[in-house]
Amino acid sequence: MTSDLLQEFDLHDYLHGQSVVIERALERYLKIDNSELHTIYRAMRYGVFSGGKRIRPILTLAAGELFGAQQTNLLPFACAIEMIHAYSLIHDDLPALDDDDLRRGKPTAHKIFGDGMALLAGDALLTEAFHLLSSPESRRSVPADLVLQMIHELSRAAGATGLVGGQGLDLEAEDKEVDLATVELIHVRKTGALILASVRIGAQVAGAKAADLKRITRYGERLGLAFQIADDILDARGEPAADERAESGNNEVKKATYPALVGAQQAEDKLKELLEFCLDEVRPFGAPAIALMAIADHIVARTIHGGLNTLRKEMGN
Amino acid sequence: MTSDLLQEFDLHDYLHGQSVVIERALERYLKIDNSELHTIYRAMRYGVFSGGKRIRPILTLAAGELFGAQQTNLLPFACAIEMIHAYSLIHDDLPALDDDDLRRGKPTAHKIFGDGMALLAGDALLTEAFHLLSSPESRRSVPADLVLQMIHELSRAAGATGLVGGQGLDLEAEDKEVDLATVELIHVRKTGALILASVRIGAQVAGAKAADLKRITRYGERLGLAFQIADDILDARGEPAADERAESGNNEVKKATYPALVGAQQAEDKLKELLEFCLDEVRPFGAPAIALMAIADHIVARTIHGGLNTLRKEMGN
Numbered sequence: 279m280t281s282d283l284l285q286e287f288d289l290h291d292y293l294h295g296q297s298v299v300i301e302r303a304l305e306r307y308l309k310i311d312n313s314e315l316h317t318i319y320r321a322m323r324y325g326v327f328s329g330g331k332r333i334r335p336i337l338t339l340a341a342g343e344l345f346g347a348q349q350t351n352l353l354p355f356a357c358a359i360e361m362i363h364a365y366s367l368i369h370d371d372l373p374a375l376d377d378d379d380l381r382r383g384k385p386t387a388h389k390i391f392g393d394g395m396a397l398l399a400g401d402a403l404l405t406e407a408f409h410l411l412s413s414p415e416s417r418r419s420v421p422a423d424l425v426l427q428m429i430h431e432l433s434r435a436a437g438a439t440g441l442v443g444g445q446g447l448d449l450e451a452e453d454k455e456v457d458l459a460t461v462e463l464i465h466v467r468k469t470g471a472l473i474l475a476s477v478r479i480g481a482q483v484a485g486a487k488a489a490d491l492k493r494i495t496r497y498g499e500r501l502g503l504a505f506q507i508a509d510d511i512l513d514a515r516g517e518p519a520a521d522e523r524a525e526s527g528n529n530e531v532k533k534a535t536y537p538a539l540v541g542a543q544q545a546e547d548k549l550k551e552l553l554e555f556c557l558d559e560v561r562p563f564g565a566p567a568i569a570l571m572a573i574a575d576h577i578v579a580r581t582i583h584g585g586l587n588t589l590r591k592e593m594g595n
Numbered sequence: 596m597t598s599d600l601l602q603e604f605d606l607h608d609y610l611h612g613q614s615v616v617i618e619r620a621l622e623r624y625l626k627i628d629n630s631e632l633h634t635i636y637r638a639m640r641y642g643v644f645s646g647g648k649r650i651r652p653i654l655t656l657a658a659g660e661l662f663g664a665q666q667t668n669l670l671p672f673a674c675a676i677e678m679i680h681a682y683s684l685i686h687d688d689l690p691a692l693d694d695d696d697l698r699r700g701k702p703t704a705h706k707i708f709g710d711g712m713a714l715l716a717g718d719a720l721l722t723e724a725f726h727l728l729s730s731p732e733s734r735r736s737v738p739a740d741l742v743l744q745m746i747h748e749l750s751r752a753a754g755a756t757g758l759v760g761g762q763g764l765d766l767e768a769e770d771k772e773v774d775l776a777t778v779e780l781i782h783v784r785k786t787g788a789l790i791l792a793s794v795r796i797g798a799q800v801a802g803a804k805a806a807d808l809k810r811i812t813r814y815g816e817r818l819g820l821a822f823q824i825a826d827d828i829l830d831a832r833g834e835p836a837a838d839e840r841a842e843s844g845n846n847e848v849k850k851a852t853y854p855a856l857v858g859a860q861q862a863e864d865k866l867k868e869l870l871e872f873c874l875d876e877v878r879p880f881g882a883p884a885i886a887l888m889a890i891a892d893h894i895v896a897r898t899i900h901g902g903l904n905t906l907r908k909e910m911g912n
Contacts, residue, residue: 314780318755318763369718374689374710393691397714398763401686401721405754408725412746422739429729429746437722438635446635446715463631 289572296339297332303353304360307410321391321399322406325368326361329382333573334476335360337501340569341480341494344560351419355428355479358407362436363472365403366445368396375449408433420483428479435475444468458539462503465536469509470502477501477570490563497559501574504552508581510535511545546582553578606889613656614649620670621677624727638708638716639723642685643678646699650890651793652677654818657886658797658811661877668736672745672796675724679753680789682720683762685713692766725750737800745796752792761785775856779820782853786826787819794818794887807880814876818891821869825898827852828862863899870895 304326310319335356342352371378371386372393378386388396410416411429420428434440444467451464477498481491514537537545556574560567621643627636652673659669688695688703689710695703705713727733728746737745751757761784768777794815798808831854854862873891877884 314764315755315760317767318760322755366718369714372691372714374691374705374714388691394766395763397686397689397691398759398766401683401717402755402759402763404718404721405750405759408746409750409754412743412750417740417743422743423734426729426734426739426742429725433722433726433729437726438632438639438719442715442719442722443632443635446712446719447631449711449715450634 287568287572289569289576292569292572293331293336296336299339299349300332300335300353300356300360301327303357307354307357307361308406317391317395318399318402321387321395322403324390325387325396325399325403326364328384330360330364332360334363334472337473337476337498337570337573338480338483340573341477342484343480344563344566344570345481345484345486345490347480347484348419352480352483354410354413354416355483356476358410359432359472359476359479361403361407361410362432362441365400365407366436366441368400368403370445372396372400375445404436424482428482432475432479435471440467440471440475444471456539458536461536461539465503465506466499469506470499473502473505474498493559493562497556497570497574500552500555500559501577504549504556504574504577507536507545507549507552508577511537511542511549511581514538514542549578549581604885604889606886606893609886609889610648610653613653616656616666617649617652617670617673617677618644620674624671624674624678625723634708634712635716635719638704638712639720641707642704642713642716642720643681645701647677647681647684649677651680651789654790654793654815654887654890655797655800657890658794659801660797661880661883661887662798662801662803662807664797664801665736669797669800671727671730671733672800673793675727676749676789676793676796678720678724678727679749679758682717682724683753683758685717685720687762689713689717692762721753741799745799749792749796752788757784757788757792761788773856775853778853778856782820782823783816786823787816790819790822791815810876810879814873814887814891817869817872817876818894821866821873821891821894824853824862824866824869825894828854828859828866828898831855831859866895866898 308319308323308326310316310323338356338359339349339352342355343349367381368387370376371381372388379389380386386396387399390396391399408429411425411432416425436442438446444464447460447464448468451460456464474495475498477494478491481494486494514535536548540548553574557571560570625636625640625643627633627640655673655676656666656669659672660666684698685704687693688698689705696706697703703713704716707713708716725746728742728749733742753759755763761781764777764781765785768781791812792815794811795808798811803811831852853865857865870891874888877887
């Protein structure tokens with residue numbers, strides 16, 4: 279069943295359609311309405327509108343729509359998550375961290391605006407995410423105490439115990455020998471936490487039942503790890519990453535990666551296993567879960583030697 | 596009346612007592628409970644526990660207690676504001692911005708932990724502030740929709756239209772000729788916005804009436820500007836700043852300041868005028884407003900040539 283559904287579903291169209299919706303919303307949330315603050319807004323917008331794939335907010339929409347939420351009610355949450363992602367890339371690229379000149383083939387924010395303004399633009403985007411989350415727009419369809427819970431969850435995913443903590447661990451692991459447990463720990467925090475929050479927050483805006491939220495949580499946990507492993511595999515092969523977080527850029531510091539530790543084949547096997555887990559979790563929801571299935575499938579499939587069809591045959595039943 | 600009250604009130608004792616309460620709460624909120632994240636927590640704590648005067652959270656407590664809030668209910672809000680202040684100092688000191696090696700006579704965070712870890716520690720503190728604001732502890736005595744309103748207000752004060760925006764404008768004004776209106780605009784954003792939010796949020800946690808909140812707002816607006824002017828005056832004289840935000844540090848970039856533009860005497864006159872406005876706004880609340888009066892008085896008095904007593908005679912009636 280999964281296999282047929284996946285064949286029929288046009289993921290490319292879906293991703294394009296959803297990203298247009300998200301771009302339009304981000305455009306509205308990041309309007310330059312104050313002339314004397316022109317530069318910082320330009321820098322913030324440069325970080326946000328620079329060709330990102332919008333995977334995280336698309337996951338929020340997909341998880342929310344699966345449980346019946348209206349797209350307009352999901353958008354402030356989805357866009358806040360994308361702002362957090364964008365801020366973290368701007369800061370990541372700074373000389374203080376990865377010192378990258380290029381991202382997605384374009385000059386990084388600090389190359390255009392200077393290190394100081396890029397640093398501030400990142401700070402402003404992170405702050406703006408919480409401004410949006412606490413706005414009347416977020417509260418329109420969601421009770422105030424649930425909005426607070428989601429701010430609490432997202433700030434946990436983005437902070438010292440999540441994304442930023444993972445970057446800190448990654449920084450400490452540079453040019454050191456680390457074991458597999460440490461690499462997984464870094465991945466879970468650096469990439470996994472925000473991916474997981476993306477789907478969980480979508481489901482919560484929709485008012486998903488506890489049991490459904492548990493399924494979505496397990497889906498998100500596996501997908502987060504799959505994401506990073508897939509990107510590490512592509513990166514090791516010198517191919518463009520599926521997601522921008524993992525791009526190694528031009529600065530070749532030795533970073534701890536999954537395939538480097540276990541070898542390419544075992545990394546691929548792990549990926550396939552993670553995909554199966556992901557699909558298993560959302561398969562019971564049937565056709566409405568097709569977007570979540572196709573996204574997971576896509577992330578893994580483009581990484582596996584032999585490609586989509588082999589995998590689908592293995593998976594189909 | 597004001598004059599007598601101020602003579603009797605022991606501001607030094609008050610500030611010490613309140614800062615002990617705040618330190619204890621910050622200690623609890625920033626516990627290192629996760630061994631593998633040790634380094635980032637150490638860097639965050641280094642930024643927070645490095646001899647700051649806690650003026651902002653003390654203002655939150657003072658404004659909240661004036662209108663009858665319990666201290667324990669004010670603490671998560673007060674400490675979140677202090678975390679935002681601490682993050683902004685860590686980022687300010689980075690080579691990308693002021694490139695300062697020392698703050699309050701101690702090495703800056705990046706001198707101890709490296710630029711990358713200091714950048715991340717600042718990011719984590721900002722995120723942690725919102726984690727705390729959205730925690731069950733904040734919601735204990737305050738309705739969820741009001742907590743959301745305060746997150747909205749504080750994120751506005753801290754973001755592109757407030758603190759970070761002001762830093763951006765300041766950065767752009769470096770080594771340029773700017774007029775008085777621009778300097779005031781930078782001050783209002785860079786220092787004023789968070790000072791204003793500090794008192795307003797205290798009053799709102801206490802459930803202050805609209806008319807009282809208006810008085811506190813006017814008090815906070817004037818105090819914010821007075822703060823920055825006072826620090827600029829002290830800085831121009833080579834004396835330690837009353838507040839850590841304005842410390843020029845060791846990197847002598849020409850920054851736009853009030854006394855540099857209008858002269859020392861006119862800057863002092865402006866300060867006296869602002870103090871009178873501050874006192875006028877809270878005088879009607881009588882003795883319970885003594886802390887807010889004394890703080891404003893203190894900030895101005897230590898800056899004015901001739902000192903406290905001259906000023907008090909002028910003001911007393």
